[in-house]
Amino acid sequence: MVENRPGLNFFSHALLIIGVAVVAFPVYLTFVASTLTADQVLDAPMRLWPGSHLLENYAHVLQKGAGGAAPLSRLLFNSLISALVIAIGKIAISIISAYAIVYFRFPGRMFCFWLIFLTLMLPVEVRILPTYKVVADMGFLDSYVGLTLPLIASATATFLFRQFFLTIPDELLEAARIDGAGPLRFFWDVVLPLSVTNIAALFVILFIYGWNQYLWPLLITTQENMYTAVIGMRRMMSGGDAATEWNLVMTTAMLTMLPPAIVVILMQRWFVKGLVDSEK
Amino acid sequence: MEKRVIFKNWWLPLLLVAPQLAVTLVFFVWPASQALYGSLFVEDAFGTSSEFVGVQNFLGLFNDGYYAHSFGITVLFSVAVAGLGLGVSLLLAVFADRVIRGARLYQTLLIWPYAVAPAIAGVLWMFMFDPSVGVAAWALKRMGVNWNHLLNGHQAMALVVFAAAWKQVSYNFIFFLAGLTAIPKSLIEAAAIDGAGPARRFFDIVFPLLTPTTFFLLVVNIIYAFFDTFGVIDAVTQGGPAKATEVLVFKIFQDGFKGQDYGGAAAQSVILMLIVVALTVAQFRYVEKKVNY
Numbered sequence: 001m002v003e004n005r006p007g008l009n010f011f012s013h014a015l016l017i018i019g020v021a022v023v024a025f026p027v028y029l030t031f032v033a034s035t036l037t038a039d040q041v042l043d044a045p046m047r048l049w050p051g052s053h054l055l056e057n058y059a060h061v062l063q064k065g066a067g068g069a070a071p072l073s074r075l076l077f078n079s080l081i082s083a084l085v086i087a088i089g090k091i092a093i094s095i096i097s098a099y100a101i102v103y104f105r106f107p108g109r110m111f112c113f114w115l116i117f118l119t120l121m122l123p124v125e126v127r128i129l130p131t132y133k134v135v136a137d138m139g140f141l142d143s144y145v146g147l148t149l150p151l152i153a154s155a156t157a158t159f160l161f162r163q164f165f166l167t168i169p170d171e172l173l174e175a176a177r178i179d180g181a182g183p184l185r186f187f188w189d190v191v192l193p194l195s196v197t198n199i200a201a202l203f204v205i206l207f208i209y210g211w212n213q214y215l216w217p218l219l220i221t222t223q224e225n226m227y228t229a230v231i232g233m234r235r236m237m238s239g240g241d242a243a244t245e246w247n248l249v250m251t252t253a254m255l256t257m258l259p260p261a262i263v264v265i266l267m268q269r270w271f272v273k274g275l276v277d278s279e280k
Numbered sequence: 281m282e283k284r285v286i287f288k289n290w291w292l293p294l295l296l297v298a299p300q301l302a303v304t305l306v307f308f309v310w311p312a313s314q315a316l317y318g319s320l321f322v323e324d325a326f327g328t329s330s331e332f333v334g335v336q337n338f339l340g341l342f343n344d345g346y347y348a349h350s351f352g353i354t355v356l357f358s359v360a361v362a363g364l365g366l367g368v369s370l371l372l373a374v375f376a377d378r379v380i381r382g383a384r385l386y387q388t389l390l391i392w393p394y395a396v397a398p399a400i401a402g403v404l405w406m407f408m409f410d411p412s413v414g415v416a417a418w419a420l421k422r423m424g425v426n427w428n429h430l431l432n433g434h435q436a437m438a439l440v441v442f443a444a445a446w447k448q449v450s451y452n453f454i455f456f457l458a459g460l461t462a463i464p465k466s467l468i469e470a471a472a473i474d475g476a477g478p479a480r481r482f483f484d485i486v487f488p489l490l491t492p493t494t495f496f497l498l499v500v501n502i503i504y505a506f507f508d509t510f511g512v513i514d515a516v517t518q519g520g521p522a523k524a525t526e527v528l529v530f531k532i533f534q535d536g537f538k539g540q541d542y543g544g545a546a547a548q549s550v551i552l553m554l555i556v557v558a559l560t561v562a563q564f565r566y567v568e569k570k571v572n573y
Contacts, residue, residue, distance in 0.1 A: 008478060012375040013382070019372045020389045023449065026404040027396075029415060033407065045418040097300040103286055104293035112297050116304055122312055123507045126529075126552045129536045129545055130311035130318065153303040170285040183287045212397035214511035215533070230397045234515055237403065246413060253400050260395035268388060275451070276458050 027257070033250035034058070041246040057251040065232070070224040072252055075232040078147075079211055080259070082228060085148040086210030087203050090157050095195065098161035099187055103173075117155050124151065124216055132219055142226045147217055151210070157202055164198050165191065201274025204267045208260045229256040312553065318546035330543075337547035346523065347531070347548070354527040357441060358505035364445040365452055365501055366494065372449070373456035374482065387457060394450040398443075399511030405443035406516045429517065433524025436517045440525050443516060444509045452497050459493035460486065499563045506555065528552055 029048075033041050036051040065071045100106070101113055124131065131150055140146030168191065176186045217228045227235065233252045237244050264271050319337050321330040341347045376386045393401070408416040411428040420427040429436040463486060471481045510529050513519060519526035519534060526534065528548065536545030 005478070009379065012378045015375050016372060016379070016382075016386050019368070020386065023390060023393060023446065026401075026408055026446070029408060030404055042413055045415055046413060048415070093299040093303065096296040100293035100296035102283055104289060105286055106290050106293040109293070112301060115309070116300060122308065122553055122556060126507070126532075126549050126556060127308075127311045127315050128533065129542065129549065130314035131307055133314070134306065134311055149303065150307040153300055153308065158300065166283070170283065173283075173285045177285075183289060183292055186287075208395050212395075212399075212511075214397060214399045214514070218514075219537070230399050230511075233403065234399055237515070246407065249403070250407065253403055257396050257400055260397075261392045264392055264395040265388060268391065271391070272387075272454055272458070275454055 030250045030253050033247055034254045036247050038245050038247050041250075053247070057247055058255070061248055061251045061255065065236075070227065070232070072229065072232060072255060074225055075227050075229040076255065076259070078144075078226060079228040079230070079256070081144055082147045082213070082217070083207050083210035083260075085144065086151050086213075087206035089148065089152040090154040090206050091199055091202055093152065094154055094157035095161050095192075095199075096187075098158050098165060099191060101158075102162055102165040103183065103186075116153075116158055128215060128219065135220060141220050142223050146220045147213075147226075147228070148210075151213065151216060154206070157206070160198060160202065161195065164195060168194060197270070197273070200267065201270040203274075204263055204271040205274045207263055211260045232256075315546045315549040315553070318542055319550045320543075322543045333543070337543045338551075340544060341547055341551070346526075349523065350526050350528055350531045353437075353523075353525065354506065357437065357444075357509075357525070357527055358502045360437075360441045361444045361448065361505040361509070362498055362501035364441060365448040366497060368445070369449045369452035370456050370490075370494075373453050373460055374486070376453075376457055377460040378478075383457070387454070390453050391450045393447050394454075396447055397511060398447060398509055399515045401447040402440070402443045402512035402515035405439060405446065409439055429521075431521055433521055436521055436525050440509070440512050440516050444505060444512045447512075448501060448504055452501070455493055455497055456490070459490050463489050496563065499559055503556070503559055506552075506559075 029046075032048060032050050033046065034057055035054040036046070037053055040047065040051060061071075062073045063071055065075075097112075097116065101109060135141065135146050135150060138146075140149070172190055173186060176190055181189065211228075212230060213228065214230055214234075217231050218234070221227050221231060224232075224235075229252070233249060233256055236249050236252060320332060320334060322333045322337070372386075372390065376383045376390075379386070396404075406414075406429075408414050409427060409429060411417050411430060414427075417427040427435060429439045467485055467489075468481055471485055476484065506527075507529055509527070510533070513525055513527060513530050514533075517525045519530045529552070532545050532548045532552070535541045535548065539545075
């Protein structure tokens with residue numbers, strides 16, 4: 001703070017509080033809707049304070065689902081599995097390939113490097129049709145493999161690990177070699193422990209990425225019990241002839257937002273670091 | 281940059297890159313080349329035979345009024361999302377950087393929308409603005425605005441822009457706040473001693489120094505608006521009403537999966553790939569510049 005301007009300070013706080021309120025309002029409204037009955041939501045304008053049906057709605061959605069979908073507990077489980085497999089899988093295959101590219105000279109090294117980079121830039125959205133065909137031909141529709149494997153390669157993670165490995169002093173490797181450590185030993189005992197911070201930061205970002213996938217699971221899941229939570233919520237709304245049960249849809253939205261939001265808030269420090277680092 | 285000290289071994293590194301290479305080849309290189317290949321053919325309705333047509337699919341797109349329309353919609357949508365998202369988050373970040381106490385608290389309160397899936401963000405906003413049950417739609421009606429995004433294309437566009445920008449504010453805010461914190465305080469203090477007020481300092485010092493961050497965020501936001509907002513569009517408007525919100529990614533999905541026009545969809549994919557590559561190159565040039573500072 002350069003100078004003291006009480007008026008401007010007050011204004012800053014006021015503006016920030018308004019900003020936070022505007023950002024939070026849609027979620028507050030969702031929460032309120034998730035505590036009401038279907039009729040109360042339809043009674044426009046909807047009341048703006050919570051009702052008394054919180055437990056009832058949440059229990060109903062978790063156990064039975066809504067709009068003919070499978071129970072949400074099952075869908076949340078699917079989301080959790082795919083988010084974890086995508087996050088851990090991406091980190092695992094990226095860290096070993098970055099290690100190979102940085103610490104070895106092998107035929108085709110630069111070719112691998114550029115292939116990984118150039119091709120992984122293309123978002124799933126751009127090449128959905130042919131990717132769908134590949135996965136369908138392999139018989140991975142409606143399976144966890146199909147949900148996760150095509151999304152598991154990541155240029156960002158490989159690049160981040162490569163940049164980080166380049167900053168590890170060469171002396172560490174020399175010392176390890178003198179002590180007789182081979183490549184795998186060096187990776188396991190030196191490189192991996194040094195990378196813990198980067199792994200945690202990436203984990204937060206990739207977990208959210210995996211949890212929030214939309215187009216891909218929408219295409220390759222047709223059985224209700226293989227839907228992820230986001231898809232389940234989407235399918236509840238286009239219920240056809242029946243009117244949308246907004247209170248249950250909003251309950252589902254709350255429950256689906258909760259896990260990634262908790263991850264972001266609890267791991268805020270890693271998350272911010274991961275975001276800022278991964279874009280460097 | 282290269283390591284001076286390395287391991288001498290040729291089969292182990294190949295083993296280590298193998299998983300990533302396999303995934304890349306099977307799910308990235310092969311499908312992308314299929315899109316490229318498919319864009320040169322026309323497939324019949326049953327998918328049994330295909331005929332080589334050269335660049336006819338591309339020419340078809342250029343002559344297709346809907347494609348030009350979709351392109352225009354996408355540009356409008358991206359500019360609106362990037363502009364709104366960047367403007368709001370810059371404003372909030374500048375004031376959060378100003379307050380001594382509570383900057384961290386405001387950050388915590390503003391970053392969680394990053395965790396919300398685009399499709400859910402869309403549903404949240406759709407619920408607020410639903411013509412029959414939405415609170416915001418009701419309030420607008422009270423003020424004399426007849427809100428119905430199911431019928432009015434402009435309103436539908438505004439709604440998807442709000443939902444998409446809302447989700448992106450948190451991401452931009454984190455980068456702007458980090459950028460602002462990195463500006464040396466001595467510069468600001470020197471300007472203050474010379475008699476520059478807060479507004480003058482912002483426009484003459486802070487904003488020019490934030491240009492790299494702003495440019496980077498602009499590219500990221502445009503990429504986001506082009507590709508990651510599929511969920512928002514699909515959940516809120518499904519491209520409607522009357523194709524008013526049918527962005528390019530949605531059109532590929534619509535033509536390829538619903539319309540069964542594989543050749544046309546593949547040609548659209550190829551054009552989109554070129555756009556991504558161009559945007560990514562722009563981003564990398566920026567990164568190179570930053571490294572040289």
